[in-house]
Amino acid sequence: MALSFHSPSIFLTTTQSQTSSNPKFLSFHHQHAPTTTFHYFPASKPTTHQLSAPTDTEKWRAKVSFFPAFLNKRKDAKTLKEELLEAIAPLDRGADATAEDQQTVDQIARNLEKVSPIKETLKSNLLNGKWELIYTTSSSILQTQRPKFLRSSANYQAINLDTLRAQNMESWPFFNQVTADLTPLNARKVAVKFDYFKIAGLIPIKAPDSARGELEITYLDEEMRVSRGDKGNLFILKMVDPSYQVPI
Numbered sequence: 001m002a003l004s005f006h007s008p009s010i011f012l013t014t015t016q017s018q019t020s021s022n023p024k025f026l027s028f029h030h031q032h033a034p035t036t037t038f039h040y041f042p043a044s045k046p047t048t049h050q051l052s053a054p055t056d057t058e059k060w061r062a063k064v065s066f067f068p069a070f071l072n073k074r075k076d077a078k079t080l081k082e083e084l085l086e087a088i089a090p091l092d093r094g095a096d097a098t099a100e101d102q103q104t105v106d107q108i109a110r111n112l113e114k115v116s117p118i119k120e121t122l123k124s125n126l127l128n129g130k131w132e133l134i135y136t137t138s139s140s141i142l143q144t145q146r147p148k149f150l151r152s153s154a155n156y157q158a159i160n161l162d163t164l165r166a167q168n169m170e171s172w173p174f175f176n177q178v179t180a181d182l183t184p185l186n187a188r189k190v191a192v193k194f195d196y197f198k199i200a201g202l203i204p205i206k207a208p209d210s211a212r213g214e215l216e217i218t219y220l221d222e223e224m225r226v227s228r229g230d231k232g233n234l235f236i237l238k239m240v241d242p243s244y245q246v247p248i
Contacts, residue, residue, distance in 0.1 A: 120187035121217035130244035132239035
């Protein structure tokens with residue numbers, strides 16, 4: 001959900017086996033003549049398959065394919081956060097990201113979500129305060145349809161759990177804002193109902209009743225938050241002011 005007045009969807013919104021040859025068999029022929037003839041057909045010799053030991057090259061390849069997967073499973077949150085920050089650094093908060101870039105960032109974020117130190121994120125006071133958006137896949141927030149000089153230079157989001165209030169803020173050049181009420185849906189997802197937009201941070205406009213969404217906080221620690229909106233967008237934020245209070 002964008003902070004833009006034109007779009008209320010600011011970023012609060014989620015072998016075949018081989019048979020042997022002819023077997024040995026015995027045939028008996030009896031005519032009126034007092035003689036008995038036996039025909040013997042010996043079975044073919046069974047085929048012997050030799051199993052060769054793996055070569056040094058094959059052993060090396062097996063080790064090369066095994067160890068990277070093993071190491072990836074052991075990555076901690078600190079390592080994954082460094083990878084995530086490195087991946088998003090050249091992407092202008094996501095505005096310059098290609099589809100391949102988005103896929104790479106999303107995969108690192110998913111790995112980070114798996115090792116979140118806080119599972120029930122809505123019960124943690126670490127969520128309180130003002131966060132700066134450092135990456136998103138939401139084109140409405142990035143305002144990619146505008147020339148760069150008309151895009152917000154920074155976006156912030158604040159959440160207070162004690163009042164269940166949230167606020168999104170744009171910086172230069174428009175300083176638009178929007179506030180919202182939050183309703184917990186489970187231990188890490190909230191429903192969002194926007195109440196007022198503020199144009200240039202000054203002129204209040206009541207939000208339409210349809211201005212709603214959902215937000216799931218999938219990773220949280222003292223300095224980074226990962227969230228997903230109900231429209232499938234990914235949001236990555238860093239803490240800038242844990243003492244900030246959202247207007248009631």
